[in-house]
Amino acid sequence: MDKLQEIESKKASLIEKLKKVTSAKEISEIKSEYLKKYVKSLYSELKNLSAEEKKSFGKTINDFKNFAEEKISEAESKFKAQKSSAKYDVTIFKDNIKIGAEHPLIKLYKRIEEVFVGMGFSVVQGPEIELDKYNFEMLNMPSHHPARDMQDTFYISAPNVLLRSHTSSVQIRAMEKMQPPIQIISPGTVYRVDDIDPQHTPMFYQIEGLMVAENISFANLKAVLTRFLKEVFGEEVGVKFRPSYYPYTEPSAAIDMSCTKCGGKGCRTCKGTGWITVAGSGMVHPNVLEGVGYDSKKYTGFAFGLGLNRFALTYYDLDEIRKLYENDISLWNQI
Ligand SMILES: [Zn+2]
Known part of the structure; x- marks a missing residue:
């Protein structure tokens, strides 16, 4: 079934995207794309399947959902840890720094x-x-x-x-x-x-x-x-x-x-x-x-x-x- 291959490649693309995240906003966008939109589209396909197929495909969807949740949550905690250790990142650019002056x-x-x-x-x-x-x-x-x-x-x-x-x-x-x-x-x-x-x-x-x-x-x-x-x-x-x-x-x-x-x-x-x-x-x-x-x-x-x-x-x-x-x-x- 093509759908199973599609799900596998979706898992691979999720992992790739999570590796590259640089902001909390990106993680939440990934969450919305994979856990909401994509999972919803998979559920919508259930209605066209036979009872037997529904059972097996339903399990595949749940597996994907669990997989995505776990990977996203891992990425979230990793991102938070990185953020707190970067508290004193001297390379962060700030454009309104006040420069001292002679009294x-x-x-x-x-x-x-x-x-x-x-x-x-x-x-x-x-x-x-x-x-x-x-x-x-x-x-x-x-x-x-x-x-x-x-x-x-x-x-x-x-x-x-x-x-x-x-x-x-x-x-x-x-x-x-x-x-x-x-x-x-x-x-x-x-x-x-x-x-x-x-x-x-x-x-x-x-x-x-x-x-x-x-x-x-x-x-x-x-x-x-x-x-x-x-x-x-x-x-x-x-x-x-x-x-x-x-x-x-x-x-x-x-x-x-x-x-x-x-x-x-x-x-x-x-x-x-x-x-x-x-x-x-x-x-x-x-x-x-x-x-x-x-x-x-x-x-x-x-x-x-x-x-x-x-x-x-x-x-x-x-x-x-x-x-x-x-x-x-x-x-x-x-x-
Ligand atoms: Zn005067």
């Missing part, structure tokens, strides 16, 4: 460093866990000095060990070791007790700078900081120095820059003033110079400090400091 704070810091190094400054680092002596006392802030309240400090073990509230501490450490002329910047993380809001975080990055030598005047401070801001934000940016107060400098000046968003016309970012405060600065207080053993009659110097996070808000035109900590790579790639 905007690091990118901006590198730019700032480049400008200062170009002007002859060298980079000095110091410890984040600091002694009161370096963080306050030698910066003209003895205990009970009211200016200490300007910086709410995290203490590791009060009253002497703390998390530095500014990187000015590094300037003291550097001056203790080096003799003038000295020209350094000290970047790093600093800590202050602060609630998190759009403009504040208890940990932030600061870059402070110091230049001490003979005949250093406020004119040098103005020249260096103006050059720096114009290098980073462009020649068109306006810079002004406004009287301010810091215990470790005298005189002291806050540095304002014309608002980069509105060009000085006044907008929400600059609160309508056309200016944004970007740094603090001043001439190093003689007490600070004397405290590290420098002759304050011979040497003078200036110091400045800027908050990198705040600076980044202006530089990247962001409205919230928190965005810098949210690890949103799509943002990193945009800015």
Whole structure:
């Protein structure tokens, strides 16, 4: 009977197809073709047969059905096992992979460093866990000095060990070791007790700078900081120095820059003033110079400090400091 030969070749083709499957979908298509459609077509032929033939052909159909079921089920479990062992198939192509980007704070810091190094400054680092002596006392802030309240400090073990509230501490450490002329910047993380809001975080990055030598005047401070801001934000940016107060400098000046968003016309970012405060600065207080053993009659110097996070808000035109900590790579790639 031709039909028996057809069934045998169908068995052979089933085995061949199952060997080549690459997806669960293919297995289910094979299942449908062999177990549903073909078996159904075989059953439909029973009606044309005699009772005797029906019995024997019925058995042949059942044998085929069992055979197909067994082979398909074997293929299914083999496929599942292969799939789970291929969990880390590095050859699998994925087309929407997000590529990492340099963090905007690091990118901006590198730019700032480049400008200062170009002007002859060298980079000095110091410890984040600091002694009161370096963080306050030698910066003209003895205990009970009211200016200490300007910086709410995290203490590791009060009253002497703390998390530095500014990187000015590094300037003291550097001056203790080096003799003038000295020209350094000290970047790093600093800590202050602060609630998190759009403009504040208890940990932030600061870059402070110091230049001490003979005949250093406020004119040098103005020249260096103006050059720096114009290098980073462009020649068109306006810079002004406004009287301010810091215990470790005298005189002291806050540095304002014309608002980069509105060009000085006044907008929400600059609160309508056309200016944004970007740094603090001043001439190093003689007490600070004397405290590290420098002759304050011979040497003078200036110091400045800027908050990198705040600076980044202006530089990247962001409205919230928190965005810098949210690890949103799509943002990193945009800015
Ligand atoms: Zn503005």
